[in-house]
Each structure stands twice: as structure tokens, then as C-alpha cells.
Amino acid sequence: MIALESVTCRYEGRNRGDENGVDGGGTVAVDDVTLSVSDGEFLVVAGANGSGKTTLVRTFNGLVTPDAGTVSVNGVPVSEDLVAARTAVGMVFQEPRDQLVSATVGGDVAFGPENLGLSHGEIDRRVAVALDAVNMTDREDDRIDSLSGGERERVAIAGALAMEPDHLVCDEPFTWLDEPARESVLARLRELHAKGTGVVVVTHDLRGVLELADRVVGLADGRIVVAGPPHAAAPDLAGLGVRVPEAFDSAGGAGRPTDS
Numbered sequence: 001m002i003a004l005e006s007v008t009c010r011y012e013g014r015n016r017g018d019e020n021g022v023d024g025g026g027t028v029a030v031d032d033v034t035l036s037v038s039d040g041e042f043l044v045v046a047g048a049n050g051s052g053k054t055t056l057v058r059t060f061n062g063l064v065t066p067d068a069g070t071v072s073v074n075g076v077p078v079s080e081d082l083v084a085a086r087t088a089v090g091m092v093f094q095e096p097r098d099q100l101v102s103a104t105v106g107g108d109v110a111f112g113p114e115n116l117g118l119s120h121g122e123i124d125r126r127v128a129v130a131l132d133a134v135n136m137t138d139r140e141d142d143r144i145d146s147l148s149g150g151e152r153e154r155v156a157i158a159g160a161l162a163m164e165p166d167h168l169v170c171d172e173p174f175t176w177l178d179e180p181a182r183e184s185v186l187a188r189l190r191e192l193h194a195k196g197t198g199v200v201v202v203t204h205d206l207r208g209v210l211e212l213a214d215r216v217v218g219l220a221d222g223r224i225v226v227a228g229p230p231h232a233a234a235p236d237l238a239g240l241g242v243r244v245p246e247a248f249d250s251a252g253g254a255g256r257p258t259d260s
């Protein structure tokens with residue numbers, strides 16, 4: 001479980017541009033957020049550009065350190081055991097190119113497990129399982145620079161999965177993908193969730209992803225302003241500048257942020 005308690009994150013030097021967001025000359029990117037993500041939960045974090053989504057999820061494994069509040073993973077504060085947090089929470093960034101570090105698919109997926117100091121046999125096993133999970137079995141020797149955007153995204157997901165995380169966090173995983181690639185990544189996320197991995201997807205485009213979610217939280221100005229199951233929360237999400245699929249747009253009631 002990932003547990004955030006009254007988490008606030010500020011960036012120095014840039015104002016958000018309104019009197020509520022300004023604090024000491026910087027930007028309050030995450031504003032007093034309390035949120036729990038259960039093991040095995042599929043959570044969607046939605047919100048317009050600049051609403052604080054990336055900053056929020058980066059606190060889950062210590063990539064961003066809160067200025068106030070606490071983040072714990074499996075009951076241990078992230079600040080006390082960064083390695084445990086990074087092992088339990090795998091992260092795939094908005095631009096997969098930023099995290100692909102090797103020349104080949106196999107080298108890239110093996111990178112994390114190698115850094116854990118695992119045996120060659122265990123590394124090979126993890127690479128095979130992770131590539132299988134993203135439908136890229138036997139693609140170890142393919143060169144990264146020969147892959148499509150969708151394949152790179154899937155390699156980035158495999159690299160995170162090879163760490164055998166409890167939660168996989170994907171930040172705007174669909175940005176560079178065409179429709180078939182988007183559907184392929186969605187199918188992989190659905191399968192992972194079905195097998196018990198917790199999945200967190202950060203997005204401002206909810207097509208195809210809301211139906212996979214157990215819960216959705218909507219952010220505005222760094223605060224959770226909508227929270228609930230997809231059908232209950234969807235009508236309130238439309239006002240946040242996110243793209244809500246038609247099937248959800250008129251459904252359900254208000255998704256008040258009561259169960260965060």
C-alpha cells in the first residue's frame with residue numbers, strides 16, 4: 001500500500017499565476033493531499049496540465065520529496081528506505097526515451113535487476129517474464145532505436161516490471177502512441193491488473209482507461225477535488241479539463257473526494 005498523509009510539494013521560483021497558488025514566491029504543485037493506494041488497485045489520476053499529477057505520483061517512490069507531510073510504502077516511510085520504495089513502486093515516465101538506457105531491449109529490461117545484484121539466472125527469468133507481460137517475447141536482441149513509440153513504451157513498462165513492483169505507475173503513457181499502440185498498452189495494463197499488480201495511470205485523456213479503473217481521483221491546483229469509482233466520478237471530471245469518454249460523461253452521481 002502507498003499512503004500519503006497531508007502531502008504538500010512546492011517548487012521555488014515560479015508562480016502558478018494566481019494568488020491562491022503562490023507561496024513564498026514558488027508554486028504549490030501538490031497541496032495537502034491525503035491518499036491511499038491499495039495493493040492491487042487500478043487507480044487513475046486525472047487532471048489538466050499543471051494540476052500536479054506528475055509531482056504527486058513522483059512522491060510515491062521518493063523521486064520528489066514532499067515539503068510537508070509523509071509518504072509511506074508498505075508501512076515504511078519513503079524517506080527512511082528509498083530502495084524499498086523504488087522496488088515496490090515501479091515508474092514509467094511520460095517520455096520513455098528518458099528511461100531507456102541500453103542499446104537493446106534485453107539489456108534495457110535487465111538493467112534494474114542487475115542493479116539489485118541478482119544472479120544471472122534470476123535476471124534472465126525476470127527479463128523473460130517482463131517481456132512476456134508486454135507481448136514482446138523473444139525480442140531481447142532488438143535494438144531500442146529500431147522500435148516504434150508503442151514498442152518503446154512497452155519496453156519501459158517491462159523494465160519497471162522486471163523489478164517485480166507491487167505498484168506500476170505510468171505517467172501519461174499514451175502521449176506518443178497511435179490508436180493501435182494505445183490499445184496494446186491498455187491491454188497489457190489490464191492483464192497486469194488482473195494478475196494482481198497495482199496500476200496507477202496518470203492521464204488527462206481517459207479514453208479506454210476509465211473502464212479499467214477501480215477508482216479515479218481528479219486533481220485541480222494540486223488538490224484532490226474528485227474521487228470515487230469511475231461512473232460516479234466521471235461527470236465531475238469533465239469540468240477539470242480532462243477528456244472523458246462519452247459512455248461515462250453522463251453517468252452516475254457526484255464523485256466527492258470522500259474516500260481518498
Ligand SMILES: Nc1ncnc2c1ncn2[C@@H]1O[C@H](COP(=O)(O)OP(=O)(O)OP(=O)(O)O)[C@@H](O)[C@H]1O
Nearest residue numbers: 011014016027029048049050051052053054055056
Ligand atoms: N521542476 C519544476 N520547477 C518549477 N515548477 C515546476 C516544476 N515541475 C512542475 N512545476 C510546476 O508545478 C505544477 C504542477 O506540475 P506537474 O508537472 O506536477 O503537473 P501535471 O498535472 O503533471 O502537468 P502535465 O500534465 O503538464 O505534466 C505546475 O504549475 C508546474 O509548472
